[in-house]
Amino acid sequence: MFVAQLRNELLKLFARKRTYIGFGAFLFVQVAILLLLQLPKAKRAFQQLLESNGYGFEEYYSGLTLGLLIILFTVGMLGALYLALVSGDVVAKEVEEGTMRMILSRPVSRLRVLTVKFLACAIYSFVLLAFIGMTSLLAGVIYRGGLGKLFVYAPHEQLFALFDTREGLWRFVRGVGFMGISLQVVSTLAFMFSCFQMKPAAATILSLSVLFVDLVLRNIPYFAGFQQWFITYHTACWVRTFNDIVPWWSIVQSLIYLGALNLTFLVVGAMSFCSRDFKA
Amino acid sequence: MIQIRGATKRFGPRLAVDALTLDVPRGQIFGLLGHNGAGKSTTIGMLLGQVFADAGTLTINGYDVYAERARALERVGAIFETPGFYDYLSGATNLRIFCQYTGRVEEARFREVVRLVGLEERIHDKVAYYSHGMRQRLALAQALLPHPELLILDEPSEGLDPEGIHEIRHLILRLNREWGLTILFSSHLLSEVEQLCSHLAVLREGRLLFCGQWRQFERNRRWIRVRVTEGQAQAETGLREAGLVAEFTTDGHGRLAEGGEVPAVADWLVRNGYRIETLAPIERALEDFYLETIHVRRSIAQ
Numbered sequence: 001m002f003v004a005q006l007r008n009e010l011l012k013l014f015a016r017k018r019t020y021i022g023f024g025a026f027l028f029v030q031v032a033i034l035l036l037l038q039l040p041k042a043k044r045a046f047q048q049l050l051e052s053n054g055y056g057f058e059e060y061y062s063g064l065t066l067g068l069l070i071i072l073f074t075v076g077m078l079g080a081l082y083l084a085l086v087s088g089d090v091v092a093k094e095v096e097e098g099t100m101r102m103i104l105s106r107p108v109s110r111l112r113v114l115t116v117k118f119l120a121c122a123i124y125s126f127v128l129l130a131f132i133g134m135t136s137l138l139a140g141v142i143y144r145g146g147l148g149k150l151f152v153y154a155p156h157e158q159l160f161a162l163f164d165t166r167e168g169l170w171r172f173v174r175g176v177g178f179m180g181i182s183l184q185v186v187s188t189l190a191f192m193f194s195c196f197q198m199k200p201a202a203a204t205i206l207s208l209s210v211l212f213v214d215l216v217l218r219n220i221p222y223f224a225g226f227q228q229w230f231i232t233y234h235t236a237c238w239v240r241t242f243n244d245i246v247p248w249w250s251i252v253q254s255l256i257y258l259g260a261l262n263l264t265f266l267v268v269g270a271m272s273f274c275s276r277d278f279k280a
Numbered sequence: 281m282i283q284i285r286g287a288t289k290r291f292g293p294r295l296a297v298d299a300l301t302l303d304v305p306r307g308q309i310f311g312l313l314g315h316n317g318a319g320k321s322t323t324i325g326m327l328l329g330q331v332f333a334d335a336g337t338l339t340i341n342g343y344d345v346y347a348e349r350a351r352a353l354e355r356v357g358a359i360f361e362t363p364g365f366y367d368y369l370s371g372a373t374n375l376r377i378f379c380q381y382t383g384r385v386e387e388a389r390f391r392e393v394v395r396l397v398g399l400e401e402r403i404h405d406k407v408a409y410y411s412h413g414m415r416q417r418l419a420l421a422q423a424l425l426p427h428p429e430l431l432i433l434d435e436p437s438e439g440l441d442p443e444g445i446h447e448i449r450h451l452i453l454r455l456n457r458e459w460g461l462t463i464l465f466s467s468h469l470l471s472e473v474e475q476l477c478s479h480l481a482v483l484r485e486g487r488l489l490f491c492g493q494w495r496q497f498e499r500n501r502r503w504i505r506v507r508v509t510e511g512q513a514q515a516e517t518g519l520r521e522a523g524l525v526a527e528f529t530t531d532g533h534g535r536l537a538e539g540g541e542v543p544a545v546a547d548w549l550v551r552n553g554y555r556i557e558t559l560a561p562i563e564r565a566l567e568d569f570y571l572e573t574i575h576v577r578r579s580i581a582q
Contacts, residue, residue, distance in 0.1 A: 015369055105356070
């Protein structure tokens, strides 16, 4: 029955119009970013960066490079918002609409209900991020007429790397996979708030507030020495997979940190959900 | 079927249910009556393990609803005043989603239940397009699908039109008589409870005021209507002092004292010079019984 219940949870998520509006919104933003990247100023800065380091602009201004740039901007702008929106809804919305009481009148444990919901949420997050990865790459490839070579530049991570097509594509796919794992923490955070006695919108806003405060504090010079304490430092670990020599230990440390956070958020959410009263 | 022993629930400073002890016998339609905030929904919430009791035990079929939740609720179906559904999905998909929390439902059973609640024409439509009555019938279907022995109905007729109320009433009676289901029925609609329930519990501010067979209780408390042309108040006092009538309500209804008979009342009135306008035995409606129970503010539990 577990599989059937999980399938139903996914059905509930994917049958909603809003789900596709979200996917549509991402497509729209991707196209908008692609257009913005064509502005002479943006193109010139890019060209200057490559040519001042002795590389050809045409060679590296490719489908792969544009695809990765689109992902960076799209996920930065909308990714956390949308993950928090969906995960913040998943329990709180059902409580608000009365369907949770219908479920809890069944001979099923609260922990089972929560586990199924969390898994559905995690699958949804991966599907969404995979969708963003694929469509970003597709947009870049269509615009440039092929994959080309990959150029990655991330000053925050002190990253400047170039790859040929084969290695670039592999790095791209692997990077998107790690992004899916690391951004799971956003879903889990919103899921935890969703388990508390609050409106769905409050769960989303609270999650985004936590991430926003984390990001702002992280960028204050005073906290430069405390980078490893911030969630957003670790969620960016996927970018490090594009280093020439991948700092695996640093990435594993980030994933352990995020895993511990995920577990904590889940336990706290489950404790709240399993001990609260459900009443009309 | 249901045993509640000393169940207590407090929400902050408010005592919602106070040491409630109640038995619902198998095969009965059992009414739960009370004003808003009397503790009916909290009691139902506790029975379904949705609200945690601060004290006491609640069992269904001998299983504790908290410690043995799965077994206690295995053969239970429940519907609420405003049942929640996934509006963007069809009625059929909603039924399948809810029922998969209990177990697999055979196709034949699915069709039988959908036919019983009269939704076969619209079961594949989105729930968003259902009327309130159809939603209630869909709720009843989801409660019936997993072969329940006990149905818990929290205000099932709320918001329905007279025809919908009539339909639900007949369905409940049928489920009790033909399917042998035990039904715990909570409602504000006294006329519905009167027509459906043989046993009932009356709650007020979380306390149990009455529990038992109200008609039997009333039968043992025979009532008469007395009207005299002049001196109504003196006649009532006289009848009470003579030990023929135990009490009078404001509308001239009197409860006969033990051993009191209608001819003896007539005889006393005539002997004392009163001219009788009306003197007749009456059968009290549930409303009279309920209001009296609620306002007397004392436990008359059987």
